[in-house]
Amino acid sequence: MYVLMKKKSITILCFGVVIAVILNIVAFVGFNIAGFQYGGMLDPEKGIRKGIDLAGGSVITLQAETENPTDDQMNVVESIFQTRLTNAGYTESRISKSEGGKITVEIPSVFDTDSVAQLLGAMAQLKFVDADGVQILDGATDIKDASYQYSATQQGGNATHHVQVEFAPEAKAKFAEATRKAAAQSASGKNYISIMMDDTVVSSPRVSEEINSDSCVITGDFTAETAQNLANQIKSGQLPFNLSTISQETVGAELGADALPTSLMAAAIGILLIMIFMVVMYRIPGLIADLSLLIYVGLIGLAMGLMHTNLSLSGIAGIVLSIGMAVDADCIIFERMKEELRTGKTIKASVEAGFNKAFSAILDSNVTTIITCVVLYISGIGTVTGFATTLGVGVVLSMFTAIVITKFFLKQLVNIGIKNRNLFCKQVNKEGGAQ
16 A cells, blocks of 8 residues: 555656646647647747837827816826727737826837827717617717716615716707617617727616706716726717827837847746755755746746736846745745754654645735735736736745645655655754754
8 A cells, every 4th residue: 555655656746747847838839739729928929918128119109289188188088098009909008198288108019100190199989879880979079078976876875886977958859869769678688878989889888768868877887997987988089189199109129139038048047046946955845846836937937928918027027026936935834844853743744734834924925915916906007017917926826836736746755755854954963963
C-alpha cells in the first residue's frame, strides 16, 4: 500500500511538471487543435493589446466651438466619444479633458487619423424608435433635456436611480401616440421604445401605459453611474456646440519597438533569480514553489492573452510586481513550516501547520491588495486601469497557486516518504549552530 502511494505521488509530481511546461507553451506560443487556433499571449489579434506607449497610434485633440463649456457638457462629449470608439472597435482608447473645452483622444495601433477625426468630430445622431424601427423622436430637435435623478417615482414608493427626460413642446403629442401604441403590444413583447445613438441601441425601456406629458421617467436596474451615463447619452443629441479638430498626429512607440520583448526578457531573468533564491533558502519546498511559479507564469500569460489586456508600461509594471508577490505567500508558509520543524514535529505535521498558520496572513494581505486594484480600476483611466488589471489578476492567481497548488504538491512530496529534515530547513543543534 505504501509503495503504491509513493508511486502515485511521484507520478503526480512528474505530471505537474508536464502541465507547467504545456501551460507555458499554450500561453506564450499558442496552439491549433480541432480548428481552434490561439496564437499565444503575443498574438496581435487574439492576444494582448499594446498600449500607445508600446505600439504607437493616433493622438487627436478637438476643441469645443463655444466659450467656457461647462463640465456637464464636456462629460456629455466624453460619453459620446467613448460610445463611438467602442462601437468602432477602439476599446483601448484613452480620453482626457483639459481646460478651455479641449479633449484629447489616444488610440493605440491606429494610424489613419483622418477617419478617426471624422468619426469624433461629427455631431451625435440620437433618435427614439419603436419596436418596428420607426423613428419617433429626433434627439436634436425633440429632446429638451435629460437628467439623472434619485428619488421615488411613485407616491409612497422607495427612492430609485432613474433618468428623467424632458420633451420639446412639439414632441409631446408624438411621444404620447407612440407610447399608446407600444403599451397595447405588451402581449407580443413589442412594448418598448429604443434609444439609439449613432444607430447603436443604448437602452430599450418598456412602456406600460400612454405617456402624455412634457417629460417621462426611465426606470430599471440602474446604479448612479449607469443612470448618469444614460442621461449623458440622451443629452448628447442636442449638444449646444460643434467640435473642431485642432491637431491630429501619429506617434511611434514611446518605449521603442523592442520594449515588450525586452520587458519579457527582464521578467524571465527575474523569475529565474527568484527560482534560484527559493531553492537556496527553502531547499525541497523551494523546488515545489518553483514548480508552482512556473504554473503561475503560464496561468497569468494565458489570462492576459484571453482577456485581451491592454498592456502598457504600467501594465508591465503590474505583471512584474505580481511575479514578485507570487512567491511571497510561499515564503510565509515555508517560514511557518521551519518553525514547526524546529519544535520537533514531523514533516507531515509541519507542512499542515505551516499552511494553517500562514493562511490568515496571506488572505488578509492579498485581499487588501485586490480591494486596492478594484478601486483603481473603477476610479482610474488609461494606464491606471491597465496597472490595476494586471496586478489584480496576478494577485488572485498567485494566491491560488500558493494556497492550492503548492499545498497539493507538498503533500505529494510528504507521501513519498522523505525523512531527511535537512532537505526542508536548516536544523538547529543543541549548541545553537545550524546544519
